[in-house]
Amino acid sequence: MNNTHPVATPRKVGKARKTGRRHPLASVALIAIGLLFTGAGYAALSTSTATASIDVASQQTISEGEKLFAANCATCHGLALEGSEEAPSLLGVGAASVDFQVGTGRMPLQAHGPQAAKKPVQFTEAQTAAMAAYVASLSPGPAIPTGEVIDGQGDAANGAELFRINCAMCHNVAGAGGALTEGKYAPAIKNVSGEHIYEAMITGPQSMPVFNDMNVSAEGKRDIITYLKYIENNPSPGGFALGSLGPVAEGLFIWIFGLGALVALTVWITAKSN
Known part of the structure; x- marks a missing residue:
């Protein structure tokens, strides 16, 4: 009697079936991507809305500027910009002067002195633009500059020459002040x-003279801005700048350290010879 045993047929090993489960971090990544796109869209919308809301020619902006001016500036400059014993008239200064004085924190004046010093800005850009629009609506004057004249993409070499001729005697050739x-x-x-910088040139704040287009053209002002931005972004090639204050600081350095050495x-x- 033959005992036969069935031969086991080998099973074919197939590819493992996909379970359909996602990686645990997939949900986190999807949420992060969604938040990123949502935040970017909201930021773009907010920026465009804020820009569109500041219409300097609208009566709403001028009315808002009038309220801000009455509350913060009229005590010295007068409700009709006529000025007083404490402050000059603002008739004819234009929006550019307001944007410069308020936008750099010089106004409102903190304390009386030889001149108004730069300090932290107290108003938002929208509030500054509103006050500038109000002042400009009462009396025409230089407008706030825009476009390529302030982009710093002009001729730096020509700007350096113009700056040395017109500005360096007060501001120093490197713009360090004096x-x-x-x-x-x-x-x-x-x-x-x-x-x-452009507004300062066309309005002449403090002791600074006014540089209209007859003195320095709009393209020349652009070149001066380009030169100032160039020296601001490039370190002194000669080593220690010593404040860029010129021969006085350099001579003092040589006198103290050079002669001292x-x-x-x-x-x-x-001592060694003895």
Whole structure:
């Protein structure tokens, strides 16, 4: 009697079936991507809405500026911009002057002195634009500059020449500032926006003269801004700038450290010879 045993047929090993389950971090990644796109869209919408809301020609903006001016400026400058014993008239200064003075924090004035110093800004851009629109609505004057004249993409070499001729005697050739008479001073032109530099040239704040297009053309002003931005973004190629204050600081450095080193070397050589 033959005992036969069935031969086991080998099973074919197939590919493992997909379970259909996602990676645990997949949900987190999807939420993060959704939040990123939502935040970007909200930021773009907010920016466009804020820009559209500041219409300097609208009566709503001018009315808002009038309220801000009455509450913060009219005590000294007068409700009709006529000025007083405490402050000059603002008739004819234009929106550019308001944007410069308020946008750099010089106004409202913190304390009486030889000149208004730059300090932290107290108003938002929208509020500053509203006050500028109100002042401009009562009397025409220089407008706030926009476009390529303040982009800093002009001719830096020509700007350097114009700056040396018209500005360096007060602001220093490197824009480091300098002292004037009666406690006044020319401020350093570092970390100042192209818009505010242009506004200063066309409005002449403090002791600064007005540079209209007859003195320095709009393209020349653009070149000056380009030069100032160039020296601001490029370190001194000669080493220590010493504040960029010129030969006085350099001479003092040589006098103290240079001559001091020579005296110390002389003493050391004399001591060694003895």
